[in-house]
Amino acid sequence: MVDANPTYSLVIVDDDREMRDSLTHLFESVGWQCENYARAELFCEKVRDISPDVILSDVRMPGMDGLALLDYMQTKEDTAPVVLISAHGDIPMAVDAMQKGAYSFLEKPFDPRRLLTVARHAAEQHRMGQDTERLKARLAMLSGLDRILIGQTDEIKILREDVLDYADLDAPAMILGETGTGKEVVARALHDLSVRAKGPFTVLNCATILAEKFESSMFGEIGQVKGMLAASDGGTLFLDEVAACPLAIQAKLLRVIETREFTPIGGDKPVPVDIRIVSASNEDMEAAVAQGRFRSDLLYRLNTLMLNLPTLRERRSDIVMLFSHFLNEYSTVYEISTPELSADDVSALMTHEWPGNVRELRHVAERRILAARRGRGNVGEAIHSNHDVEEVPDTLREAVAAFERELVAKAIRTHKGKMDAVAESLGIGRRTLNEKIVKLGLDKNALL
Structure with missing residues (x-):
């Protein structure tokens, strides 16, 4: 019967065959996975392909001895702990081994239960160290995302986790959300955190291109226009407002996704292209399909991975944090001290409906800073400012x-x-x- 404890792996290095067999039997009897080597040099040749939890080595061996093996392992990253055993051990040798980084030193004949305990503790410590390093790496990525996708609500935490998970994939991703929720920001994060980060990130806003110009913009024209597909090779193509893509182009885009090649206008040979397509829309895409404006087969290829961005109304507890961040940002830009938020300011932030979402919040923060430069203003006035300073759309x-x-x-x-x-x-x-x-x-x- 297999117990519920984790399965650890062990490498045994000992020139004595009987000792190797005895140690293998001991550890396998309690569920460990074991590999044996008669010489340390043989293990060192394969160390790149082996990731044990513990290395158990004799000290006195022909050729590379246990202390030399310990020195060698100290030069490797994420090395497993080394436990040394010897029938000839003495205090100076044990001290030397521990100072060189050995996890423990046991003298033969040893108590099997003690050896198992030492090895288990070494394995647990190694696994914990690996988990800590993975966590640090993930937190480093999250802290980067925290600067982009700011907030502590469950909705934004889930979004950050999804972005991290999806960035490692190469499947098409679709981002849905109201205007101003940050769809392009999320698309850039997917690109920047992926293996394509060194490649181009190109943006094609489907709603701003005339229908008759769409094909040349997307596919290019031999000898005249380099299309967005060619410009995106090796990187990410972001199709914003994808519902506005003309039906005639949708069939060709579907073929690009399926074959990973395209034919420029006037060309007679398909051109291979290595891109990831990320699309976005503030529309109900299923409704667009029902109305005959969007192909269902294309939708189901584009939305292999889905990201739904929450509105600011759905994450109200993030509003003050976000606004404070934008205030600090614009205070630096305009070189003034960040104004303190009063109770009335917080009330104005929390009672406004924010139809323009994060983009509107950012603009309000900038207007508040501009007013502060003149020594006046408050958040309520920045929100409800008259039309001559009202929020101007970005495009x-x-x-x-x-x-x-x-x-x-x-x-x-x-x-x-x-x-x-x-x-x-x-x-x-x-x-x-x-x-x-x-x-x-x-x-x-x-x-x-």
Whole structure:
């Protein structure tokens, strides 16, 4: 019957065959895995391929003795602890062995129970050391992510863990979340933490490219345009607002994912490409499929790995931490002292709905610092500042979307939800209106 204790591995180095057999029998009887070597030199030849928990070695052997083996093992990284045994031991030898880094020194004849206890303790210490090193490496990565994905709520902790796990994979990943939640930030983190980090990270915003220019932008054109696929070779291609990708291109993109090659416009031979595709959307992609705007087979290839970004409303306990971080950041940029947050400031932060999520929070922090440079202002004023200093979208696409959202919402209210009248007043067809309402995330009932 196998007990519930961990299985440890042991390397035995001893020129005495009977002693090797006896030690092997002893340790295997309690569940250890053992390998035997008659000479230390033979073990050293294979040390790169062996990762034992403990090395048990005789001291006096022809050729390389136990003390020389101990010296050799001290030059290796993550070396297993060495326990030395000898029938000729004396106090000076034991002291010398311990000073050179031996875990323990036992003199023959030894008590088998004591040897097993010493070896188990050595193995436990070795395993603990390995776990500690792994934890340190993981924490070092997390501290890097902490500077990007700031927060202590369960949602953001899970997101950081998912990013770390998915970064090591090469499968396509899809990032979903509202505008301003940090989709490109997460995409860059997936790239920067991956083996592709030294390769290019290229961004193609599908919503900002004219349909007639999309194919040349993506695939390139022989002798004229280098496409994004070629520019991303060896790295990561980030397809932002992927739902806006034209249907005609979607079939070709699916083929790129499946074959890992593409054909530029005007070319007659496929070009191999080594890329990881990360996509993002603030839309309901299943709804886009149901409406016939997005291919289901492409969606199920792009969303092999899924990351859902929480809104700021869903992680309210992170708001003050995030805002303080942005205040410190902008205080450094504008070379002023960081203003203290009052109770009213915290109240304003916690009661605002943050429709623009982290991006809006960052802009509010910058406005607060700009006001502080003039010796006035508070967080409430920064949040509700008038239109001449109001948050400006980062891209033309976002500015156009914001304007369209306001225009369509106004028309819906004006015509009391009569969609034919709304479409006519806007000068567009009813189907186009319905598509815009979905794309802009408008809730008709909430507007009326």
